[in-house]
Amino acid sequence: MHLRKSKFALLFALFMVTALLVACGVPVAPAGGGAAAPAAASGQKIKVSYWAHNFEPRVALDKKYIEQFMKDNPNIEVDYQVIPADFDAKLRTALAAGNGPDLFAQWNGDTGTFYAQGTIVPVSAEALGMGSQDELMKLYVAPENTLQGAIFDGKLYGIPNEVSIYACYANKKLFTEAGLDAEKDFPKTWEQMRDVAEKLTKRDAAGKLTQQGFDFDWGASVWMYLEWGAMVRQLGGSELKLDTPEAEKVMQYWVDWVNKDKLGGAAYWTGQTEEFIAGKVAIKCGIGSWGKPDVEKAGIDYTVQPVPIWENAKNKNHFDIYAYFHMVNARSAPEVQEAAWKLAWALDSHPIDYMVNTGDMQPQKVLVESKEFKDIPYMNVFLDEMSVSMYSPRSAHFTEIADVLARARDRSIVEGVAIPESLKTAQEEIDKIMAEPVKK
Numbered sequence: 135m136h137l138r139k140s141k142f143a144l145l146f147a148l149f150m151v152t153a154l155l156v157a158c159g160v161p162v163a164p165a166g167g168g169a170a171a172p173a174a175a176s177g178q179k180i181k182v183s184y185w186a187h188n189f190e191p192r193v194a195l196d197k198k199y200i201e202q203f204m205k206d207n208p209n210i211e212v213d214y215q216v217i218p219a220d221f222d223a224k225l226r227t228a229l230a231a232g233n234g235p236d237l238f239a240q241w242n243g244d245t246g247t248f249y250a251q252g253t254i255v256p257v258s259a260e261a262l263g264m265g266s267q268d269e270l271m272k273l274y275v276a277p278e279n280t281l282q283g284a285i286f287d288g289k290l291y292g293i294p295n296e297v298s299i300y301a302c303y304a305n306k307k308l309f310t311e312a313g314l315d316a317e318k319d320f321p322k323t324w325e326q327m328r329d330v331a332e333k334l335t336k337r338d339a340a341g342k343l344t345q346q347g348f349d350f351d352w353g354a355s356v357w358m359y360l361e362w363g364a365m366v367r368q369l370g371g372s373e374l375k376l377d378t379p380e381a382e383k384v385m386q387y388w389v390d391w392v393n394k395d396k397l398g399g400a401a402y403w404t405g406q407t408e409e410f411i412a413g414k415v416a417i418k419c420g421i422g423s424w425g426k427p428d429v430e431k432a433g434i435d436y437t438v439q440p441v442p443i444w445e446n447a448k449n450k451n452h453f454d455i456y457a458y459f460h461m462v463n464a465r466s467a468p469e470v471q472e473a474a475w476k477l478a479w480a481l482d483s484h485p486i487d488y489m490v491n492t493g494d495m496q497p498q499k500v501l502v503e504s505k506e507f508k509d510i511p512y513m514n515v516f517l518d519e520m521s522v523s524m525y526s527p528r529s530a531h532f533t534e535i536a537d538v539l540a541r542a543r544d545r546s547i548v549e550g551v552a553i554p555e556s557l558k559t560a561q562e563e564i565d566k567i568m569a570e571p572v573k574k
Contacts, residue, residue, distance in 0.1 A: 163185040180473045185235040187221040191492040197482060203480040210473045223226075229253050229463070230573075236466040237474040239295050239458045242283030242525055243356065243532050249286045250530035250572040254461045256289040263476035275497045276521040283525040292459025294447045294484045296494040297483060298422040299519045300360070300453040301331040301512070302442075306435045308334060308345070308416040319438045320417075324365065326388065327417075327442050331397050343394070348417040349398030350388065351406060358539035359526035360454040361420065362388065364441075367524060370448035374527055374564060379422050387552050389546050399547070410434075411556040419453065423516045438512035440519055451523040530572045538563045 164574035172486055178565050186196060193216050200212050215235070217224055218271070228246070240248075248254045267290050271277040274294075284292035302320070309316040312333050321327040331347030339342050343487035349359040362384060363373035371380025392399035402409070407425050410418035411432040419441050421429075441452035460478035462471050485501035487493045500516055501507050501518055545551040 138244070144194070172273065179209055180469055181211045181213060182237060182470060182473050182477055183215065184226060184237040184474070184477060185215050185217055185221070186239055187279050187490070188218050190240070192488070192494060195484075195488060195491055199481050199484065200477070203477055206480075207473075207476065210477070212477060224243045232465060234463055234465075236463050236470050237460060237477055238463070239460050241458050242456055242528065243461065245284050245292065246287075246532055247459070247530045249291060249528070249574070253464055253466045254291050254388045255471060256291055257293060257462075258472060258475045261472040264477045266429070273498050273500070275499055275502055275517065278525060280455065280457075280497045281521050281529065283455065283457050293489075294459050294476050294496055295478075295482050296459045297455065297457040297497050297520065298424065298495065299455045299516055299523060300420050300441060301515050302417055302419040302424055302439045302517060303410055303421050303429060304437050304439055305413065305416045306408070306437060308413070312416075316437045317439070320437070321442050322326075323445045323541035324442045325445050328391075328395060328397070331417065332395070335397060343396075343398070344414075345404055346398050346402060346409065346415040348403060348419070349409070349415060350391070351420040352400035352403040355533075355536040356526075357420070357535050357539035358543065360456065362539065363526060364451060364453045364524070365444070368444050368447040368449050368451055372527075374529075374535070374568075376542070376561040376564070381557055382553055385543065385546060386558065388522075389541060389553065392547050420528065422512060423495060426512070427493070440515060449524075452519040453523070454526050455520055455523050456525065480490040517547050529568070531567045531570070534567050535564055538567070546565075 142569065169425070181245070183201075186193070200214055204210060204212055222240075225238055225240060226244070228535075230251075234253075245254075257267065257270065259265065259270055262270060269288065270293075271281060274280050280297055281290060281294065284290055286338050304316040304320055306316040309319065314330070314333060319330065321330045327348060332349030335343065336345035350361055359373065362438065365387070366373050366380050369380035369383060371378045371384075373381070375381070391397050393514070399471070406420050407418070407428055409415040410421065411428060413556065443450055443452070451548045461483060462474045462478070466474065482496060485496035485498045485508050486504050488496060489501055490506050494514075495501070497517060497520060507513055527535075538560050541563075544554045545556040545559070546553050
């Protein structure tokens with residue numbers, strides 16, 4: 135499942151249900167060819183189980199390259215399982231129970247947990263036919279940024295099969311109606327965003343918004359990392375250290391956006407792309423390159439611009455990078471792990487084909503230097519943002535901390551709790567969570 139639109143809410147709801155099932159001792163059936171598989175006897179085929187979420191355009195290409203992989207490696211048999219909407223829950227449950235597939239692709243919100251639990255192993259450069267991890271990383275644009283979501287203690291634990299970042303889609307028609315130019319007048323800073331958004335906003339006689347200039351994403355708590363936390367880090371702060379001027383400044387901006395400036399809020403939010411596609415919001419900064427087909431299908435004349443940065447920013451990052459990485463089960467037999475890494479690279483070494491046919495970006499240099507990449511409008515905007523931006527903190531308690539941040543936001547916006555007090559409460563909750571041992 136891609137981290138897109140309102141599916142974030144389902145993703146994290148499934149996570150909580152899964153955690154309860156495991157904690158209560160609900161038995162989980164072993165995955166075929168997974169961790170419990172014995173080493174292959176001499177002359178026998180090595181069996182690799184591979185789980186993937188059901189993104190149909192990608193599945194077709196996966197099958198094509200897996201078939202070719204087995205022809206090229208007749209000693210390896212791949213059990214390719216496409217998991218429907220419950221992919222996240224099934225994967226987490228199986229891995230927590232000590233089972234699960236040999237190879238799987240999951241997003242960076244889970245990598246911190248998997249690493250802390252000892253569930254995953256470092257990438258084997260040798261299995262990929264390379265001399266070192268550095269040789270692999272040099273194939274990517276700005277690898278210190280684009281691959282950071284799977285790096286722990288200097289070692290790479292995954293190969294990206296989809297890397298995404300948000301940028302700002304602007305409706306040219308709505309800008310023109312407000313006497314503005316969507317490209318020339320687009321706000322480059324958060325200070326400018328407030329003024330531009332007000333000019334693009336329309337209200338009825340009762341003061342209710344009928345058209346928004348801009349709004350943040352108010353659904354699942356993960357956006358407190360991807361958007362709010364990214365704004366804190368622009369100022370040099372961290373969403374894990376909340377008793378700071380940086381955290382207070384960004385929280386004040388969000389609170390004022392809803393309560394003082396009355397430019398948006400949760401009451402107006404229905405999804406990541408829905409309001410923009412419906413022409414109800416002029417600027418939407420929570421959409422990735424994957425949103426272009428839906429925007430174009432809706433007939434919207436648009437431009438894509440970088441996410442704003444504070445005037446006094448210490449870091450020039452935009453909103454957060456997020457990615458799905460191919461990772462290998464630490465409990466699989468050594469020869470199975472090696473075969474799994476070979477399979478992962480057989481899939482991830484065709485970035486142009488996957489970009490053209492699925493829209494998934496694997497930011498390898500061979501892709502960004504290709505005519506196909508250059509011919510797709512605005513792809514350079516997303517790549518440029520990736521080159522200077524960050525991943526969210528890769529904590530083993532990722533979801534719990536996101537929920538803490540969302541509660542702090544809602545205490546101040548909805549309940550009117552003073553921001554320093556709300557952030558102090560949140561910091562105490564985070565410190566307690568971080569002190570908890572990770573279950574292995």
